Amino acid sequence: MSDAPAPRRNWARVLAPLLVGLLALGAWEGAIRHFAVPAYVLPGPVAIAQTLAADGGSLVASLLVTLRTTVLALLLAVATGVALAVLFSQSRWVEMTFLPYAVMLQVTPVVAIAPLIIIWVNDVQAALLICAWLVAFFPIVSNTTIGLNSTDRNLLDLYRLLGASRWQTLVQLRLPAALPFFLAGLRISGGLALIGAIVAEFVAGTGGASSGLAYRILEAGYQLQIPRMFAALALISLSGAAIFLALSLVSHLLLRRWHESALRAER
Known part of the structure; x- marks a missing residue:
């Protein structure tokens, strides 16, 4: 049994990283003031907060543009990744034939192929979506394929003995068994979709009212508005953390009643 009650442990999980973060910010601000580092070299947390x-308003508007691309890319990655994983699980030959190409897309730097995609695709927003999708879809297809192929063989034999069709086995047994693997890949892909959207925006360099947050970073860098750059970076970091926490909550809600990974362990 644990020495501390469950509510106290829950508060500790929130307060411990929050306290460390506040201490780090305080040390950062103190070092900036002590060594008189100018803001155009390294701004402190106070200067960044003042810039925010x-x-x-303008930074959050640009962030929403980037998040729209991120969410759409993640949804597209889920649809294509799960569909490919199901296809791979149904045929070993299909998996051996097409999985290497998925790996090639994953290991190819998006910053290298983003200019080509932007040239080939006439619509900049569609090109940004494709770039973000390329980064995000592989963890989903890989993890879901592993989950589908890791179904208990005894249960598969039982379904076969009971005369279940391939569709019934897939829906009632293999997909639920693969759900924890899929959700683990989803948490990874959430952050990767944001990274892909940011990198694609850097390459595209699109300005105007519908520009994403990456363009605001470039713009601030050109104008030597370093606190504004750090403010935009802070929004990106906070958005990435929020995406991960939201997807972790979804995973917990879906798995908490039946899967070992989400059950509260007694220590």
């Missing part, structure tokens, strides 16, 4: 308060 002053320019928060």
Whole structure:
């Protein structure tokens, strides 16, 4: 049994990283003031917060553009990744034939192929979506394929003895068994979709009212507005953490009543 009650452990999981973060920010601000580091070299947390308060409206508007691309790319990655994983699980020959090409897409740097995609695709927003999808879809297809292929063989034999069709076996047995693997891949892909969207925006360099947050970083860099750059980076980091926490919550809600990974262990 654990020495601390469950509510106290839950609060500790929130307060411990929050306290470390506040201490790090305080040390950062103290070092900036002590060594008199100018803001155009390295701004402190106070200067970044002031920039967020002053320019928060435009930065948040650009963040929403980036998040729209991120969410659409993640949804597309889920649809294509799960469909490919199901196809791979139904035929070993199909998996051996097409999985290497999925691996090639994953290991190819998106920053190298993004200019080509932007040239080939006439629509910049569609090109950004494709770039973000390329980064995000592989963890889903890989993890879901592993999950589908890891179904208990005894249960597969039981379904076969009971005369279940391939569709019934897939829906009632293999997909539920693969759900924890899929959700693990989904948490990874959430952050990767955001990274892919940011990298694609850097390459595209699209400005105007519908520009994403990456363009605001480039713009601030060209104008030597370093606090604004850090403010945009802070929004990206917070957005990535929020995406991970949201997907972790979804995973917990779906698995908490039946899967060992989500059951509260007694220590």
